[in-house]
Amino acid sequence: MEEQLKIDFEKLLEKSNFSKKNVEIKRKNFNNFIEKGFPNKREENWKFSDLNQIISKNIKNLSFYNDLSKPNKIDQSTFIAGLEHNKLIFVNGRIEKIEFDYEEKNNIEILDDLVLEKPNNANNSLLFLNNAFVSKFFKLIVKKNYSLKKPLVIYNITNKDLVSKSINLKFDILLEENSSLKLIEFSNDKSTTNFININYNFDVQKNSILKNYKIDNNSNSNIKYYFNNISQDTNSVSEIFLLSSGSEFIKNEINCNLNGKYSSAFVNGVFLLNGSKHHEIKTNINHLVENTKSYQLIKSVLEDESKAVYQGKIFVDSKAQKTDGYQLSKAILLNDNTEFNAKPELEIYADDVKCSHGSSSGSLNEDSIFYLMSRGLNYKEAKKLLINGFLLDVVEKITDSEIKNLIKNIMSLKQ
Amino acid sequence: MLKIKNLKADIDSKSILNNFNLEIKPGEVHAIMGPNGSGKSTLSNILSGKKGYKVSGEVLFENKNLFELETEERAHKGIFLAFQYPLEIPGVNTNIFLKTSLNAIRKANGEKELDAIEFLKLVKLKAKNLKFDEEKLNRQLNVGFSGGEKKKNEILQMSILNPKLSILDETDSGLDIDALKTVAAGVNSLRKNDNSFLIITHYQRLLDYIKPDYVHVLMNGKIIKSGGPELALELENKGYENFN
Numbered sequence: 001m002e003e004q005l006k007i008d009f010e011k012l013l014e015k016s017n018f019s020k021k022n023v024e025i026k027r028k029n030f031n032n033f034i035e036k037g038f039p040n041k042r043e044e045n046w047k048f049s050d051l052n053q054i055i056s057k058n059i060k061n062l063s064f065y066n067d068l069s070k071p072n073k074i075d076q077s078t079f080i081a082g083l084e085h086n087k088l089i090f091v092n093g094r095i096e097k098i099e100f101d102y103e104e105k106n107n108i109e110i111l112d113d114l115v116l117e118k119p120n121n122a123n124n125s126l127l128f129l130n131n132a133f134v135s136k137f138f139k140l141i142v143k144k145n146y147s148l149k150k151p152l153v154i155y156n157i158t159n160k161d162l163v164s165k166s167i168n169l170k171f172d173i174l175l176e177e178n179s180s181l182k183l184i185e186f187s188n189d190k191s192t193t194n195f196i197n198i199n200y201n202f203d204v205q206k207n208s209i210l211k212n213y214k215i216d217n218n219s220n221s222n223i224k225y226y227f228n229n230i231s232q233d234t235n236s237v238s239e240i241f242l243l244s245s246g247s248e249f250i251k252n253e254i255n256c257n258l259n260g261k262y263s264s265a266f267v268n269g270v271f272l273l274n275g276s277k278h279h280e281i282k283t284n285i286n287h288l289v290e291n292t293k294s295y296q297l298i299k300s301v302l303e304d305e306s307k308a309v310y311q312g313k314i315f316v317d318s319k320a321q322k323t324d325g326y327q328l329s330k331a332i333l334l335n336d337n338t339e340f341n342a343k344p345e346l347e348i349y350a351d352d353v354k355c356s357h358g359s360s361s362g363s364l365n366e367d368s369i370f371y372l373m374s375r376g377l378n379y380k381e382a383k384k385l386l387i388n389g390f391l392l393d394v395v396e397k398i399t400d401s402e403i404k405n406l407i408k409n410i411m412s413l414k415q
Numbered sequence: 416m417l418k419i420k421n422l423k424a425d426i427d428s429k430s431i432l433n434n435f436n437l438e439i440k441p442g443e444v445h446a447i448m449g450p451n452g453s454g455k456s457t458l459s460n461i462l463s464g465k466k467g468y469k470v471s472g473e474v475l476f477e478n479k480n481l482f483e484l485e486t487e488e489r490a491h492k493g494i495f496l497a498f499q500y501p502l503e504i505p506g507v508n509t510n511i512f513l514k515t516s517l518n519a520i521r522k523a524n525g526e527k528e529l530d531a532i533e534f535l536k537l538v539k540l541k542a543k544n545l546k547f548d549e550e551k552l553n554r555q556l557n558v559g560f561s562g563g564e565k566k567k568n569e570i571l572q573m574s575i576l577n578p579k580l581s582i583l584d585e586t587d588s589g590l591d592i593d594a595l596k597t598v599a600a601g602v603n604s605l606r607k608n609d610n611s612f613l614i615i616t617h618y619q620r621l622l623d624y625i626k627p628d629y630v631h632v633l634m635n636g637k638i639i640k641s642g643g644p645e646l647a648l649e650l651e652n653k654g655y656e657n658f659n
Contacts, residue, residue: 365502366466367502368502368504370464370465370466370486371498371501371502371504372504372512372516373464373485373486373487373490374463374464374486374487374489374490374495374496374498375490375512375516375519375572375576376487376490376491376516376517376519376520376523376576377487377515377516377519378485378487378519379485379487381515381519385504385507385512385515386504386507388506388507389504389505389506389507389555390505390506391506392506393505393506414511
């Protein structure tokens with residue numbers, strides 16, 4: 001693979017117009033990646049999901065150069081219906097459309113030629129890979145005191161032309177003071193066996209609100225890694241909801257730094273897996289100052305031989321008194337061959353804090369099924385109603401009612 | 416309506432019911448009284464089709480072999496069990512559950528399913544009769560309900576589903592006297608010539624409000640004595656231990 005990486009990297013540099021400085025940084029990142037390679041289970045962070053193995057098992061002849069010179073057709077049928085929204089549309093990793101029809105143009109700004117900086121998390125080889133191969137680095141700025149009138153949907157569409165490629169995308173999103181953004185990331189994949197590596201960096205300034213909904217629901221054979229870094233200033237709120245269901249493998253990593261007093265972070269998610277799918281959510285919520293709050297709730301329904309992993313960490317700095325941290329994961333295993341791994345971690349250096357965690361997994365409660373069946377529901381209906389109820393409570397955490405209903409529809413949940 | 420002949424039930428090779436016989440005709444109310452561990456709940460579980468028991472003998476419901484029917488098919492045919500410990504089902508709205516249940520049964524019997532408006536009209540009326548707080552119907556099924564509310568909810572379900580045979584498994588336990596009266600009034604209002612009740616209880620108390628036609632004493636897995644309502648009073652005076 002190393003040979004291929006080198007060829008593809010040189011080809012990228014040759015075909016692109018990167019600045020000298022950018023090339024220099026890219027080279028550094030490239031060399032770092034070559035040195036470290038794809039993460040494997042010997043790394044603590046990856047012990048439940050050996051990416052190196054997963055890639056070599058699922059992807060034959062992975063290549064890293066992706067020709068972005070020609071536009072791709074946008075399949076409009078993949079658009080979210082019944083929701084007015086702004087659009088950023090990527091097809092096979094190429095930006096095809098930027099549309100902010102609902103917004104005041106002077107209050108948002110989009111840059112697409114940012115110069116890379118060194119990744120701050122030097123241990124993450126996938127960020128090196130991303131920095132080395134990303135061709136355009138986007139930045140969205142929401143100006144002070146502006147709230148987007150409609151949600152922004154980032155479409156990540158891949159079509160059947162894309163096979164065994166490594167796609168790298170990178171976004172910086174800055175919410176200036178008193179601003180707010182509802183961001184839906186919506187995947188729709190008809191491609192096969194690609195490795196998609198997406199890096200988000202959110203800077204949520206004073207009194208701002210970020211709502212981020214990540215929807216991956218249609219079945220596909222791609223392997224995906226998302227790294228989300230969130231920095232929060234005083235009195236800011238971040239709310240993340242993940243519907244992790246469609247792709248063969250996904251690892252969503254969320255690193256959230258609560259840097260400002262009274263800031264709070266919410267991470268809620270659902271794993272809905274079947275077949276041989278294997279998904280992971282890894283969170284690091286860092287409470288770094290006084291009076292911050294975090295809440296995490298992850299629910300899983302696993303069928304066939306699927307596997308889900310939740311590694312949730314709450315870190316409380318010695319300065320971070322009055323921290324309120326909570327995390328809970330619950331899994332329903334519908335089959336003996338499914339697997340759920342939970343690794344809750346609390347690392348606390350302050351003494352006046354309120355932190356709790358819990359995790360449970362098991363099969364559907366047979367007594368509950370009997371109760372429902374004694375009222376005339378057959379086994380299938382009883383099971384469906386119980387799973388519906390199990391999942392509803394995490395979806396109900398979504399604070400935007402329009403998007404909540406959209407996600408309920410996508411998951412075919414009934415009230 | 417219900418004929419039980421020589422019913423034997425084991426769980427984990429422990430005998431619970433043995434040589435159990437009982438016949439209930441349309442319109443009759445039967446009470447089964449017995450001490451803890453006498454097999455009362457096993458009987459109600461077996462009649463409604465709970466798995467995990469090894470059973471032999473014969474149970475006919477309207478001349479159909481009950482053992483050939485799945486739990487939901489028994490519900491479709493008109494058997495209803497009011498649970499001793501109604502389950503809490505998080506995330507399942509009580510109204511939606513009631514409507515799903517009623518329509519599943521109506522559909523199985525070839526009747527037209529009720530739409531939302533028809534259903535709400537029905538459920539409002541029934542809830543009012545039982546003094547059941549309507550607002551609770553919009554909550555998750557039995558979640559955060561008090562013991563009394565859970566039992567009332569069972570009787571509400573019974574009145575909506577209008578079964579032929581209702582089995583009340585210790586419905587009186589955990590009820591205060593006012594709730595007991597309301598529940599009993601609810602049961603009495605459902606008594607008709609063509610539907611029957613099997614009331615399982617420890618105490619005579621409930622039978623002050625629901626007058627049974629027959630009382631049976633269950634001990635060690637079989638009925639040791641049957642009689643009229645006076646048997647319950649005798650039992651209350653003597654206690655189970657001195658009854659033989």
